[in-house]
Amino acid sequence: MERETIYEGLVRKGVSRRDFLKFCASTAAVLGLSSSFVPKIAEAMEKKQKPVVVWLEYQDCAGCSESILRASKPTIGQIVLDVVSLEYHETIMAAAGHQAEKSLHDAIKNYKGKYLVVVEGAIPLKDGGVYCTIGGKSAVDLIKEICKDAMAVIAVGNCACFGGVPAAKPNPTGAVGVMDIIKDKPVINLPGCPLNVENFTATVVYFLTFGKLPAVDKLKRPLFAYGKLIHDNCERRGHFDASEYVKAWGDKGHRQGWCLFQMGCKGPFTNHNCPTIRWNEGVSWPVMAGHPCIGCSEPKFWDNNLYAEAEKNSFYAKAVGLAAMAGIANKVKTE
Amino acid sequence: MARLVIDPVTRIEGHLRVEATVNGGKVKDAWSSCTMWRGMEIVLRGKDPRDAWAYAQRACGVCTTVHAIASVRAVEDAIGAKIPDNARILRNIIMANQNVQDHIIHFYHLHALDWVDVVSALKADPVKTSELAKSISSWPKNSATYFKAVQDKVKAFVESGQLGIFSNAYWGHPAYKLPPEANLMAVAHYLEALDVQREIIKIQALLGAKNPHPQTFVVGGQSTPVDPESQNALNADSIAFMLKYADMALEFVEKVYIPDLLAVASFYKEWAGIGGFNNFLACGDWPDANGKMYLPGGVIKNKNLAKIEPLDHKKFKEYITHSWYKYSKGDVGLHPWEGETTPNYTGPKPPYEYLNVEGKYSWGKAIRYEDLPMEVGPLARMLVAYGLGHKDVKEVVDMVLKKLGVGPEALFSTLGRTAARGIETLLMARKTKDYILELAQNMKKADTKIADTDKWDPKTWPKECKGVGLHDAPRGCLAHFVVIKDGKIANYQMVVPSTWNLSPRDHKGQRGPVEEALVGTPVADSKLPLELLRTIHSYDPCMACGMHMIEVREE
Ligand code: SF4
Ligand code: SF4
Numbered sequence: 085m086e087r088e089t090i091y092e093g094l095v096r097k098g099v100s101r102r103d104f105l106k107f108c109a110s111t112a113a114v115l116g117l118s119s120s121f122v123p124k125i126a127e128a129m130e131k132k133q134k135p136v137v138v139w140l141e142y143q144d145c146a147g148c149s150e151s152i153l154r155a156s157k158p159t160i161g162q163i164v165l166d167v168v169s170l171e172y173h174e175t176i177m178a179a180a181g182h183q184a185e186k187s188l189h190d191a192i193k194n195y196k197g198k199y200l201v202v203v204e205g206a207i208p209l210k211d212g213g214v215y216c217t218i219g220g221k222s223a224v225d226l227i228k229e230i231c232k233d234a235m236a237v238i239a240v241g242n243c244a245c246f247g248g249v250p251a252a253k254p255n256p257t258g259a260v261g262v263m264d265i266i267k268d269k270p271v272i273n274l275p276g277c278p279l280n281v282e283n284f285t286a287t288v289v290y291f292l293t294f295g296k297l298p299a300v301d302k303l304k305r306p307l308f309a310y311g312k313l314i315h316d317n318c319e320r321r322g323h324f325d326a327s328e329y330v331k332a333w334g335d336k337g338h339r340q341g342w343c344l345f346q347m348g349c350k351g352p353f354t355n356h357n358c359p360t361i362r363w364n365e366g367v368s369w370p371v372m373a374g375h376p377c378i379g380c381s382e383p384k385f386w387d388n389n390l391y392a393e394a395e396k397n398s399f400y401a402k403a404v405g406l407a408a409m410a411g412i413a414n415k416v417k418t419e
Numbered sequence: 420m421a422r423l424v425i426d427p428v429t430r431i432e433g434h435l436r437v438e439a440t441v442n443g444g445k446v447k448d449a450w451s452s453c454t455m456w457r458g459m460e461i462v463l464r465g466k467d468p469r470d471a472w473a474y475a476q477r478a479c480g481v482c483t484t485v486h487a488i489a490s491v492r493a494v495e496d497a498i499g500a501k502i503p504d505n506a507r508i509l510r511n512i513i514m515a516n517q518n519v520q521d522h523i524i525h526f527y528h529l530h531a532l533d534w535v536d537v538v539s540a541l542k543a544d545p546v547k548t549s550e551l552a553k554s555i556s557s558w559p560k561n562s563a564t565y566f567k568a569v570q571d572k573v574k575a576f577v578e579s580g581q582l583g584i585f586s587n588a589y590w591g592h593p594a595y596k597l598p599p600e601a602n603l604m605a606v607a608h609y610l611e612a613l614d615v616q617r618e619i620i621k622i623q624a625l626l627g628a629k630n631p632h633p634q635t636f637v638v639g640g641q642s643t644p645v646d647p648e649s650q651n652a653l654n655a656d657s658i659a660f661m662l663k664y665a666d667m668a669l670e671f672v673e674k675v676y677i678p679d680l681l682a683v684a685s686f687y688k689e690w691a692g693i694g695g696f697n698n699f700l701a702c703g704d705w706p707d708a709n710g711k712m713y714l715p716g717g718v719i720k721n722k723n724l725a726k727i728e729p730l731d732h733k734k735f736k737e738y739i740t741h742s743w744y745k746y747s748k749g750d751v752g753l754h755p756w757e758g759e760t761t762p763n764y765t766g767p768k769p770p771y772e773y774l775n776v777e778g779k780y781s782w783g784k785a786i787r788y789e790d791l792p793m794e795v796g797p798l799a800r801m802l803v804a805y806g807l808g809h810k811d812v813k814e815v816v817d818m819v820l821k822k823l824g825v826g827p828e829a830l831f832s833t834l835g836r837t838a839a840r841g842i843e844t845l846l847m848a849r850k851t852k853d854y855i856l857e858l859a860q861n862m863k864k865a866d867t868k869i870a871d872t873d874k875w876d877p878k879t880w881p882k883e884c885k886g887v888g889l890h891d892a893p894r895g896c897l898a899h900f901v902v903i904k905d906g907k908i909a910n911y912q913m914v915v916p917s918t919w920n921l922s923p924r925d926h927k928g929q930r931g932p933v934e935e936a937l938v939g940t941p942v943a944d945s946k947l948p949l950e951l952l953r954t955i956h957s958y959d960p961c962m963a964c965g966m967h968m969i970e971v972r973e974e
Pocket of ligand 1: 143144145146147148204205240241242243244248249276277278279477480632
């Protein structure tokens, strides 16, 4: 049977042409593309069939899955029913046990070379991988088997990208991210703790529209989402420049929205688009709500002190600015 | 005797494996195994106690606030920080909002498909579905046109041949009892609930910057400023914003969740006699200005609601007879304060077919209270409150029992557990509004204090101290234990709800609550374990948290 296109699915779901174009426009905006790309995105959605996606969870907390449940443009209902064909996702799928494993095997067999793999959570390598098994198989064996015939792999959340919480010192289980295991497939990293769902949707749409993954930095993060420092887009930057700092929770500066640098803000060292796209349909983002950025899109951010000022912080002690960050990133990668 | 394995158990958080033996159409024995471990407590060692909440929060992304709250409470207890009233109220709002959203997701997206046959909904008559819906609720989306549209969508979806997350499931299984009309109604509400959970959690997005993993908890209070005179703080606009979503949540719970629960339950009354357990434990939560808890804590043994004992965490003990750890003192039970952390995997080398259930078989420890396994969660909380004569709880529990035409003994079951969760959701949806209004009252008094800032600097702390943080999370009693030395974490432990509920056997061979509850479950087809999933899901397992039962001591 001819599989329907994404647009057909959305129309069937009652989405109007106008709303569809709005969705294309907002995605273009997240991608940082000019409005001239909107027709190209729309065209891809009209012509392309739903991509087959299998979603794998290893050493995770399901926070990134929950983030997907908060999707609004399109909604999770539309994603699951119309935008992608989600063949396997342990947190929400109906089948369990052998029936669940069958869904996975059917998908990778029937759509050989054509499916996208999304990975959430780190993969433990220590002691033969016994720290995470599913259906009796270790996570490391499973991921190799499942990614073998994949078209591309999307790592979501800091755990799948860089090891995240399980890999924080002293990394008791030898946890690593996907790119340390899968070397022969295109891998893209969408870090954050959790991943912001808008960046996920935009990546999938980009992939469908242009037939390739978006341009990335050294850490395989798409530039559209991770190309700029939080600090450079922060609404409190004026206060930073004027040396107006919050000194204590609830003080006058805190209530007036001053800069959180002295409370430990990692915005000057963190590449992420939180200030522009925010969270939960634009309701807020950490600095806006009065809490310093904790740097959750950077490798090894868990080994920093949350509330220590950057210059007092051991990890960032030698780091000043982006150039140094890149140096650290390289070090992290070769470790 | 058939040996059955469910791995992965899906529609839960984390990685759970259940093995069971089946004989004569019934479960004879069962073993529950946590198959993933991250060693978070080891990671926490040596860290700044003020940072602990952020690591601990990542124990679970579904109940995404609960570990953060237990963690800051533990550190506050240790260092003697007193949170101001605004922080107490902000936490109550967040906890109530979490409870409601979490339970809605559980009922509709994790549990419903155990009772609802999606494919059968295609056979429903939309007109009759509308009549059924109208007879139980005044929810505005009850028209035949609406249900027809939902049915058409499902039909087109099924015809597309790409069933996605609905493929290979148990559709047509003889244990499904709902008529097509009730199935169609439930499928419509499954889809609606996907939108509702996203909307109502915006309360947390406002108070905590984002959800999942809100970023607003700090040792000593909260980090989101309160100031009715500022646009950069919580103000009158924020109150209005939160009330909008609190109203939305309450209306959905009153007009959709509770009526659906009653309708579905009425077709599955035999499940009021399946899947029960005897002992229950709640720690209580939602403190008022005087420190009194809205939902009380307590311990119930042997279903005796007439004698509810006060909870004392000193009676906690953890056993590792069947868990992949070793203790220096051998096979003994240790209170969390004295716990040890030595992973000791003795299971089969992956890939494997069966676990060696005679030996060690889980990353979860067996936590016991006075050496007894305990069920925690909404049912435990509702039973403790009911037994103590709690007015609000009694009113809703009695209403539900009356509508279903069953007595209180029906609560000790899979159905009772699922019903208790719904009852609690209604109570917490009401309380969310109360707490938001309480915050507004504080704003009127121009109270802008949000944290005990005197205790922020570690130099003000005792050289050595320890604390406990209790929180009755959506899935049950959660306890974090912290030992602080020279301003650093020397020992950190989490005793979490799924460690109680999904625990393996202990030193005496006593089964954990889920293992015990599964015994006797009817199984129509041992290759399609739908009935087991009903009882397992009724506990709302959350496994990534479950295996953090591991203690760290500075050598
Ligand atoms: S990145 Fe964060 S939210 Fe995502 S799975 Fe890891 S801990 Fe959970
Ligand atoms: S709050 Fe953080 S990101 Fe914003 S200006 Fe200050 S240091 Fe930079």
